[in-house]
Amino acid sequence: MSGYDPALVRADFPLLGRVIHDHPIAYLDSGATSISPASVITAMSHYYENSHANVHRAVYVTAEEATATYEGARRRVGRFIGAPHPDEEVVFTKNATEAFNLFVKSWGASQLRPGDVVVLSEMEHHANIVPWFQLRDQIGIEIRFIPVSDDFRLDLSGLDELLVGAKVVSVTGMSNVLGTINPVRELADRAHAVGAILVVDAAQSVAHSVTNVVEMGADAIMFSAHKMLGPTGLGVLWVRREILSAMPPFLGGGGMIADVTLEGFTAASGVTRFEAGTPPIAEAAGLSAAVDYLEKLGMAAIADHEAQLTGHTLERLATEFAGRVRILGPSTLEKRGGVISLDVEGVHPHDLAQVLDQFGVCVRPGHHCAKPLMRRFGVVATARVSFGPYSTLGDLDALFDGLHHAVGVFG
Amino acid sequence: MAGMEDLYKEIIMDHYRSPRNRGELLSPPATRTEGFNPLCGDEIVVYLIVDDGVLTDIKMTGQGCSISQASASLMSAAVKGKPLSDVRERIDTFKALMTVHEAALDGEASDAVDLRRLGELAALQGVVKFPVRIKCATLAWNTLIQGLEEISPT
Numbered sequence: 430m431s432g433y434d435p436a437l438v439r440a441d442f443p444l445l446g447r448v449i450h451d452h453p454i455a456y457l458d459s460g461a462t463s464i465s466p467a468s469v470i471t472a473m474s475h476y477y478e479n480s481h482a483n484v485h486r487a488v489y490v491t492a493e494e495a496t497a498t499y500e501g502a503r504r505r506v507g508r509f510i511g512a513p514h515p516d517e518e519v520v521f522t523k524n525a526t527e528a529f530n531l532f533v534k535s536w537g538a539s540q541l542r543p544g545d546v547v548v549l550s551e552m553e554h555h556a557n558i559v560p561w562f563q564l565r566d567q568i569g570i571e572i573r574f575i576p577v578s579d580d581f582r583l584d585l586s587g588l589d590e591l592l593v594g595a596k597v598v599s600v601t602g603m604s605n606v607l608g609t610i611n612p613v614r615e616l617a618d619r620a621h622a623v624g625a626i627l628v629v630d631a632a633q634s635v636a637h638s639v640t641n642v643v644e645m646g647a648d649a650i651m652f653s654a655h656k657m658l659g660p661t662g663l664g665v666l667w668v669r670r671e672i673l674s675a676m677p678p679f680l681g682g683g684g685m686i687a688d689v690t691l692e693g694f695t696a697a698s699g700v701t702r703f704e705a706g707t708p709p710i711a712e713a714a715g716l717s718a719a720v721d722y723l724e725k726l727g728m729a730a731i732a733d734h735e736a737q738l739t740g741h742t743l744e745r746l747a748t749e750f751a752g753r754v755r756i757l758g759p760s761t762l763e764k765r766g767g768v769i770s771l772d773v774e775g776v777h778p779h780d781l782a783q784v785l786d787q788f789g790v791c792v793r794p795g796h797h798c799a800k801p802l803m804r805r806f807g808v809v810a811t812a813r814v815s816f817g818p819y820s821t822l823g824d825l826d827a828l829f830d831g832l833h834h835a836v837g838v839f840g
Numbered sequence: 841m842a843g844m845e846d847l848y849k850e851i852i853m854d855h856y857r858s859p860r861n862r863g864e865l866l867s868p869p870a871t872r873t874e875g876f877n878p879l880c881g882d883e884i885v886v887y888l889i890v891d892d893g894v895l896t897d898i899k900m901t902g903q904g905c906s907i908s909q910a911s912a913s914l915m916s917a918a919v920k921g922k923p924l925s926d927v928r929e930r931i932d933t934f935k936a937l938m939t940v941h942e943a944a945l946d947g948e949a950s951d952a953v954d955l956r957r958l959g960e961l962a963a964l965q966g967v968v969k970f971p972v973r974i975k976c977a978t979l980a981w982n983t984l985i986q987g988l989e990e991i992s993p994t
């Protein structure tokens with residue numbers, strides 16, 4: 430899109446002013462966590478400087494402001510993802526991982542029976558695997574995995590058999606290792622056709638493309654504020670109203686009850702029954718500002734910008750490192766996002782990341798919390814490059830300088 | 841600020857490129873111990889033969905970064921053929937080397953380790969300036985400790 434000026438965008442992010450080892454920072458780890466524009470940081474300090482009070486119940490002015498900020502964030506983020514009923518469907522959690530745990534331990538434990546089938550995929554983050562295994566160990570569900578093909582896509586050829594007996598399909602919208610964007614709508618239709626619900630891990634996709642839960646056909650999605658220019662400590666669980674209404678509370682305590690007596694308690698109705706204790710209020714203010722910022726840039730424009738950077742990177746890798754660097758992920762822009770995992774011949778990801786750090790370049794070495802996927806492709810780790818709205822061609826120049834140097838040192 | 845030359849010393853690169861004592865030993869008689877760094881997925885297998893209180897042979901397989909591979913290689917060269925008492929002394933020296941960082945932060949003098957007695961192992965000294973890499977360097981050593989523990993529990 431015209432009018433997208435990465436240099437102007439960059440100026441909004443205070444952290445990008447840092448100089449690391451005499452190089453301007455080239456932050457290429459947005460897949461792990463994104464950095465925040467000044468407006469997000471200001472929104473949080475505004476709360477602390479002006480309205481630091483607890484939410485709900487109190488009647489004084491600052492408490493009312495705090496409540497309005499917190500509940501406003503729920504509506505703001507709900508609208509951002511196209512939720513039909515934000516007030517009744519958006520639950521705030523600690524992060525995407527807690528959102529998964531909440532959903533599995535509440536919906537899963539109350540709705541699934543021994544022998545029911547849960548379908549995941551081989552490219553899932555541990556957050557979308559381990560809670561299901563925990564539930565399996567508790568109540569004896571069966572877990573199946575959609576395989577990943579050699580071209581880094583979900584292999585849906587055997588999906589009909591996998592779906593026999595399925596009550597839920599839970600897959601990532603975009604792989605945090607491969608960059609692969611999955612056919613969520615198709616999965617929703619096929620899950621629904623057998624009476625299963627579709628859960629989408631939106632942690633990677635939400636900051637990089639338009640999210641609309643209705644168009645996706647999803648029944649629940651999870652994501653973290655910190656991967657969408659917002660603060661750490663806040664996650665989002667969206668669950669379709671009809672499904673959420675049948676879910677029992679998760680954690681117990683203040684804020685989630687309608688009544689407590691010496692005999693027992695009655696849970697609050699609505700989303701607050703999942704939000705025990707004082708919630709992350711400043712973080713909610715930050716998330717609102719982050720969503721404002723993303724929408725100001727435009728999600729389609731962000732997606733275009735990141736696609737350009739991704740295309741540029743894939744091209745340079747192919748011309749400058751042909752035969753030396755294997756990309757663990759699709760090699761074209763077709764249905765892929767701005768996450769590029771590198772396996773550099775003769776250079777361990779830790780060493781590569783260490784050399785890149787000397788160039789001010791931040792990339793992530795490791796298994797990226799997706800060990801089954803790593804095993805699938807026979808590697809223990811990759812070095813992952815991932816983009817945000819503020820990434821520039823200058824970051825890529827620094828990356829490639831570092832790559833050439835690393836291959837020189839270790840090759 | 842610590843530079844790369846502190847980490848990737850020539851000796852380290854040499855041991856990374858041409859690791860000493862790589863391979864397997866028939867087990868038994870050798871003990872076979874697996875080590876694992878859950879943070880990065882690095883793996884190592886250490887084979888040991890102890891004869892009459894002497895570590896007569898050591899071999900290793902596995903994969904990992906330059907620091908973990910070089911540290912394993914340097915370790916094997918430092919302990920092979922040594923009486924177990926010497927091996928344990930080496931281990932203690934190495935451990936001290938990896939903690940001087942914290943000691944220095946606590947304001948203590950960092951001469952807790954006599955570098956002259958370390959020989960080539962001294963090349964690993966720079967690793968402490970890169971705290972996340974300490975785990976890479978210690979993997980082989982912890983696995984050696986575990987293997988010795990199996991042979992002669994302390």
Ligand SMILES: Cc1ncc(COP(=O)(O)O)c(C=O)c1O
Nearest residue numbers: 524525526554556605632633653
């Ligand atoms: C695809 C995916 N799912 C889930 C998560 C978990 O997010 P968080 O660590 O914020 O809970 C991540 C991030 O690490 C991710 O990339």
